Amino acid sequence: MASSANEDVKGSTGDEGHNSETKDEEKKDDSIFECNICLDTARDAVVSLCGHLFCWPCLHQWLETRPNRQVCPVCKAAISKEKVVPLYGRGSTKQEDPREKVPPRPAGQRTEPEPGTSFPGFGFGDNSFHMSFGIGAFPFGFFTSTFNFGDPRPAAAAHGTHQHMEEQFLSKIFLWLAILFLTWLLMA
Amino acid sequence: MANIAAQRIKREFKEVVKSEEVAKCAIKVELLNDNYTELKGEIAGPPDTPYEGGNFVLEIRVPETYPFNPPKVRFITKIWHPNISSVTGAICLDILKDQWAAAMTLRTVLLSLQALLSAAEPDDPQDAVVARQYKENLEMFQLTARHWTSMYAGGPNVNTDCDSKIKRLVDMGVDDHQALVALSSYNWDIERATEQLFS
Numbered sequence: 001m002a003s004s005a006n007e008d009v010k011g012s013t014g015d016e017g018h019n020s021e022t023k024d025e026e027k028k029d030d031s032i033f034e035c036n037i038c039l040d041t042a043r044d045a046v047v048s049l050c051g052h053l054f055c056w057p058c059l060h061q062w063l064e065t066r067p068n069r070q071v072c073p074v075c076k077a078a079i080s081k082e083k084v085v086p087l088y089g090r091g092s093t094k095q096e097d098p099r100e101k102v103p104p105r106p107a108g109q110r111t112e113p114e115p116g117t118s119f120p121g122f123g124f125g126d127n128s129f130h131m132s133f134g135i136g137a138f139p140f141g142f143f144t145s146t147f148n149f150g151d152p153r154p155a156a157a158a159h160g161t162h163q164h165m166e167e168q169f170l171s172k173i174f175l176w177l178a179i180l181f182l183t184w185l186l187m188a
Numbered sequence: 189m190a191n192i193a194a195q196r197i198k199r200e201f202k203e204v205v206k207s208e209e210v211a212k213c214a215i216k217v218e219l220l221n222d223n224y225t226e227l228k229g230e231i232a233g234p235p236d237t238p239y240e241g242g243n244f245v246l247e248i249r250v251p252e253t254y255p256f257n258p259p260k261v262r263f264i265t266k267i268w269h270p271n272i273s274s275v276t277g278a279i280c281l282d283i284l285k286d287q288w289a290a291a292m293t294l295r296t297v298l299l300s301l302q303a304l305l306s307a308a309e310p311d312d313p314q315d316a317v318v319a320r321q322y323k324e325n326l327e328m329f330q331l332t333a334r335h336w337t338s339m340y341a342g343g344p345n346v347n348t349d350c351d352s353k354i355k356r357l358v359d360m361g362v363d364d365h366q367a368l369v370a371l372s373s374y375n376w377d378i379e380r381a382t383e384q385l386f387s
Binding site: 036037040052062065069072076 | 192195196199200253255256286289290291292
């Protein structure tokens with residue numbers, strides 16, 4: 001069983017680009033430059049600070065698989081994308097950082113939205129005018145907050161929804177609080 | 189199957205076949221299909237344990253995302269061990285779950301499983317009944333595990349007392365595995381085992 005499988009292995013590794021018929025002793029020499037993940041000779045080689053060699057695409061995929069637990073696949077030391085060292089051999093023509101290259105990844109990647117650009121409404125434009133009271137040290141503050149100059153706000157909740165009722169209720173409470181506060185100011 | 193997974197299994201397979209553990213007959217791997225997704229593993233029970241002399245067969249399934257995710261391994265040979273289900277053979281071992289690392293190989297997994305057989309973790313059990321017995325009555329656990337090894341893994345230590353108890357239950361019309369499970373679960377107390385089987 002074992003020997004027949006061995007022949008099968010040798011027969012089907014021709015696409016790797018290096019001779020699989022080499023002798024075992026030569027292979028032993030090679031194996032110190034093997035990637036610890038794919039076990040092939042490392043391409044776009046990078047070294048972790050703990051000294052372990054990987055292909056960049058392999059290590060990248062490992063780090064992507066476990067974003068919360070970024071550890072060295074060999075010794076489980078903490079590693080990160082920023083703290084690996086690219087290796088440039090003399091023969092390599094391209095001197096670009098292998099880390100710049102992002103290997104082909106499985107589908108379903110998504111990028112996080114940039115914060116702050118996803119407010120649904122922008123002031124007057126789309127039916128989302130807000131009334132609000134404000135009392136500042138400067139009396140004009142009252143007007144600026146009332147007329148809402150240039151201040152992006154979230155859209156009001158749709159009519160009839162629970163949230164709409166709540167908002168109405170809250171705005172009434174604050175209106176009465178403001179009136180009470182004003183009268184207290186005048187009386188004092 | 190993803191190319192990297194098949195390539196790696198091919199290389200690992202060669203590594204295991206050549207390794208000194210195979211020479212010592214401690215571990216063994218066989219391919220079950222041509223695309224390297226299913227394998228059969230075999231480990232020898234470690235010396236000075238109740239599993240000594242037994243051969244334990246494992247089912248190894250290689251996921252498409254291997255080696256970034258661990259292979260799925262379970263015991264096919266029935267075994268009495270706190271971290272291995274006596275019913276399904278499911279294994280509770282951290283490196284087969286969240287502690288997996290991409291540089292681990294079939295060889296290291298099999299050696300880790302062998303180490304698990306010598307050093308059980310009853311505080312992180314897969315089989316609660318076995319773990320309780322291990323903690324409360326270690327001698328009884330060892331006797332039971334040794335008997336399971338002799339029945340299912342070809343172990344040499346046949347306990348005639350256990351055998352005769354099983355035979356008595358089999359004579360009552362119980363399946364021999366059921367009889368073994370009931371007796372093992374009740375510390376070889378034949379009355380309680382009978383009660384449980386016929387209630």
